[in-house]
Amino acid sequence: PERRRQNAAPAALPRPAAAPRPPEPTGVAFADPALEACVRRALGQPGGPLAPALVARLRSLDCATPEGGDPDVQDLRGIEALTGLERLDLSFNAIADIGPLAELRNLRELRLTGNRIRDISPIARLPASCAIDLRQNPIADITPLLRRTRR
Numbered sequence: 001p002e003r004r005r006q007n008a009a010p011a012a013l014p015r016p017a018a019a020p021r022p023p024e025p026t027g028v029a030f031a032d033p034a035l036e037a038c039v040r041r042a043l044g045q046p047g048g049p050l051a052p053a054l055v056a057r058l059r060s061l062d063c064a065t066p067e068g069g070d071p072d073v074q075d076l077r078g079i080e081a082l083t084g085l086e087r088l089d090l091s092f093n094a095i096a097d098i099g100p101l102a103e104l105r106n107l108r109e110l111r112l113t114g115n116r117i118r119d120i121s122p123i124a125r126l127p128a129s130c131a132i133d134l135r136q137n138p139i140a141d142i143t144p145l146l147r148r149t150r151r
Contacts, residue, residue: 028055030078038063056083064091076100
């Protein structure tokens, strides 16, 4: 029998896979640019991503606004990544919500003088050994601090 040659279209060659794109650099993000700038100054890291391991090693952070200066820091979201902090000064800013501070279990000194804090219940979970300065805040109820226990 005679073989017939079929005119089949050539099989489509698979497209070469696109080269994998390197992942975008990830780092700790801060909601407040003034807080991020303060952290960057403390770390000596003016640009680029802030590696979680780097910010976790920070032991002391002073973001106090000089008395009479314009308050800078308003939003603390992102500060919970600074898990190694032992001393934190956020005096004379415009902070109302201190919820993110509840995760900073290594704090030994916390200064929040002259902010807009009404609810202090988030910091009630901090160790009793942590000295806390809350002067000049419109705090509605101090009983959350009375429940602090030694840890």
